[in-house]
Amino acid sequence: MSFQTAVFYAFSLILVLAALRVITARNPVHAALFLVLAFVTAAGIWMLLEAEFLAITLVLVYVGAVMVLFLFVVMMLDINLDRLKEGYWDYLVPAGVVAVVMLGEMAAVLVGKQLGAEAMPAPSPKPETYSNTKELGKLIYTEYVYPFEIAAVILLVAIVAAIALTLRRRKDTKYVDPAAQVLVRRSDRLRIVSMPAEVAAPAAPPEKAAP
């Protein structure tokens, strides 16, 4: 067994265990943290496939941004663990059907002739100057430019829609306009009046003896 195979199996073991803990952990924060571990390990496996751009992007986007916000929300929720278990048996049948379908799909990919392991050989090692990122960029922005742009527009619409649906303006919130704040000049707020001194200052009162 080569070193890479050993690393692959180690990563796979961690990945599967972490994924299992995501659904079995009782505490939702622990579950989210195991999901982070699963993402990082998956990135490691992609790195073994020499897909360094995808691996780093997985860490950057999912671990660095998406899961942070996820954790952010999960930490603030006050989740009652007993109520979570309530509908367990009702959901079991539809969930089982979905699980069987997913298993079938995975088996088709892994065992089937067209898509199986023989049809997808491991990538041949590339020279050191080969830039994964550059090749991916070339493909995305030439051959697949329309699908890529359409996906981008759909995402943009989704962002706008999500914000528009959740944004509620409260009437009693006080807003400040930074532009107006910056434009304020001294003369708008302060008036300096020249007042000639008319009466000479009175003499200081005689100092009292300390009690």
Next chain:
Amino acid sequence: MELFTQVEQWFGPVWPLVWSLVKIVAIVLPLLLAVAYLTFAERKIIGYIQVRVGPNRVGPKGWLQPIADALKLMTKEIIIPTGSNKFLFLLAPILSIMPALAAWAVIPFDPNLVLANVNASLLYVMAITSMGVYGVIIAGWASNSKYAFLGSLRSAAQIVSYEIAMGFALVGVLMMAHSLNLVDIVRQQQSGWGLVSWNFIPLFPMFMVYLISGVAETNRAPFDVAEGESEIVAGFHVEYSGMAFAVFFLAEYANMILVATMTALMFLGGWLSPIPGIPDGFPWLLGKIAFVLFLFLWFRATFPRYRYDQIMRLGWKVFIPVTLVWLIVIGGWMQTPLWLWK
């Protein structure tokens, strides 16, 4: 040299591993020493800015102060709050120092002096540093304290927001260099004209955005609402003591040095000399890092802390539009004969 080959033979097949470890230690040890003396420099510089003398009791002129601090923190007890999650509580400082040190694997100090010269080194640095926020979030949650929790929420939202502006600023650097490799990014700034060929002139708005976002990313004043002493005591690390606290401290300063180094490499020409005729080299990089670090300390001594909504506004409504507009400007400018850099 003969001794070197002898040592290599003695280790046999594990030699590559041992040699890598030696190189890692050669980077991390000076880095930790720099962190220790950065804390000293901070106290001294802020002291002088505020017309004080700063620490001057331990050793000659106070030069042994960081060592004394380290000894004190190492011998203190680590108090674990009741009701806290012990495993995560102790994991959090490790999670915050790990990215701060791991990012140094791809930082070049010289055209040839780099631990791992990978093609996507810039992306690697971004991905690794984006993991640093977990230390803060987990610390806040595992402490089982409201102050710590509020601090970690503030910090998470702030870091995620400023990462976007930072990422866009880096896109400008990529457009200049046509490469994600940090060595190539520095090489592209070399032209024989010295200072004027560095990226900070054509990318000036992005340089400013990157520098200020760097201050925000590292939770430094004036963006240190995550530890705002006046309202939430010390934020996410309020429950930490002893070495666990010291590790957070180390991570913050190691991140500062990292951001300063990245600024120096990407915008200030790395190891290139500013004046044509004077040879390039590592001392230039050191000087630039020290300059950016001095700016960090200067900011802290000068500006009052931002209000939280002002921080969010600056990140989302000022920095991101500025970088987006400048991306278009620079993209168009590059296509015209008026483009001077290259």
